[in-house]
Amino acid sequence: MRSLTTEYHSGKEGLAVISRVLRVAPRKLVWQVARRYIAGPTLVDAVATIRSLNDVGFTTAVSYLGEHATTLTDCDQALHMYQEVLELIRTLRLRASLSVKPSQLGLKLHYHAFLDRAGALLAQAESLGTFVRWDMEDASCTHCTLEAYRALQRRYPNTGVVLQASLRRSLEDARRLSATPANVRVCKGAYREPADIAHHRREAIRQGYVQILRILLRAGCFVGIATHDAVLISAAKRLIEMYRVPPTQYEFEVLLGVRPERAQRLLADGHPVLVYVPFGQQWFEYSTRRFDENPQLLWTIARATLLGR
Ligand SMILES: Cc1cc2nc3c(=O)[nH]c(=O)nc-3n(C[C@H](O)[C@H](O)[C@H](O)COP(=O)(O)OP(=O)(O)OC[C@H]3O[C@@H](n4cnc5c(N)ncnc54)[C@H](O)[C@@H]3O)c2cc1C
Numbered sequence: 001m002r003s004l005t006t007e008y009h010s011g012k013e014g015l016a017v018i019s020r021v022l023r024v025a026p027r028k029l030v031w032q033v034a035r036r037y038i039a040g041p042t043l044v045d046a047v048a049t050i051r052s053l054n055d056v057g058f059t060t061a062v063s064y065l066g067e068h069a070t071t072l073t074d075c076d077q078a079l080h081m082y083q084e085v086l087e088l089i090r091t092l093r094l095r096a097s098l099s100v101k102p103s104q105l106g107l108k109l110h111y112h113a114f115l116d117r118a119g120a121l122l123a124q125a126e127s128l129g130t131f132v133r134w135d136m137e138d139a140s141c142t143h144c145t146l147e148a149y150r151a152l153q154r155r156y157p158n159t160g161v162v163l164q165a166s167l168r169r170s171l172e173d174a175r176r177l178s179a180t181p182a183n184v185r186v187c188k189g190a191y192r193e194p195a196d197i198a199h200h201r202r203e204a205i206r207q208g209y210v211q212i213l214r215i216l217l218r219a220g221c222f223v224g225i226a227t228h229d230a231v232l233i234s235a236a237k238r239l240i241e242m243y244r245v246p247p248t249q250y251e252f253e254v255l256l257g258v259r260p261e262r263a264q265r266l267l268a269d270g271h272p273v274l275v276y277v278p279f280g281q282q283w284f285e286y287s288t289r290r291f292d293e294n295p296q297l298l299w300t301i302a303r304a305t306l307l308g309r
Pocket residue numbers: 005134135136137162164187188189190191226227228229230253254255258259275276290293294
């Protein structure tokens with residue numbers, strides 16, 4: 001599925017085409033650029049990245065790459081990996097939580113099979129004092145993910161969900177979530193959805209984003225402000241000030257390697273900042289999606305190839 005942000009760079013469609021060509025490029029070449037966005041293929045790589053981020057004041061959310069499990073065996077494999085991550089978080093005293101794609105634990109295969117696995121993960125996370133957020137995937141998952149979140153949150157308070165500002169339904173979802181003390185990450189949305197259910201214009205998405213933030217912050221929800229957009233970061237800061245939101249009730253959230261200077265500045269200004277740290281063997285698929293979102297990165301690859309660095 002093409003990313004929504006590709007649309008923002010409408011003048012760069014040629015680069016987006018190259019991005020698709022890159023899907024068949026040598027992995028070694030793609031890794032030259034991808035390594036900025038991914039901790040590495042192994043859990044050891046993830047731990048090293050988390051430690052270095054923790055050392056300078058960032059908290060982290062660990063994401064094991066992979067989605068759309070096609071068998072329950074795949075789901076169990078992902079569950080075991082996340083359980084291993086939780087154990088390491090405890091043993092090494094890392095400032096880290098989990099960010100999990102529900103389809104990885106079977107949401108698209110069998111709703112109750114997903115709930116069982118999600119419950120097992122949350123029970124372990126709760127006993128270790130850690131938090132699990134359910135990423136939001138394409139629009140076919142929105143309803144089930146929110147339903148599952150509500151069901152799980154009744155038993156496990158250490159869980160959160162995501163709203164995508166590009167979806168037209170998200171304003172209403174924000175109102176519903178604000179009735180309970182929900183924990184919500186707000187992002188623009190990474191999936192291109194049809195116009196009857198999603199905004200495509202940058203300004204409409206920004207407007208929706210700010211409205212959702214306003215609803216959730218006013219209601220006293222914990223809000224993860226996930227964006228690298230300077231306009232939205234400024235709007236969020238104004239709302240935080242206006243509603244006197246304490247730093248225990250929000251955090252800015254960024255993707256590893258994306259606009260690191262903005263994250264540093266937020267941290268230096270005293271805001272809590274979380275970095276999303278993906279790791280795993282499926283780094284190639286994750287990276288080609290990043291190139292779709294930011295085709296300029298392809299020039300970096302071209303330069304590295306031509307100049308040998
Ligand atoms: C912590 C975090 C968690 C997220 N979780 C989800 C989720 O659960 N579900 C979901 O649908 N989406 C998720 N997203 C992605 C989000 O929906 C957007 O697609 C993405 O963040 C880009 O939007 P932006 O607000 O940063 O603004 P943009 O205007 O797209 O970006 C602002 C600037 O940052 C750069 N930039 C932004 N994103 C990237 C990137 N990926 N690679 C390279 N450069 C980039 C752009 O070049 C631009 O200059 C998440 C994002 C973050 C930061």
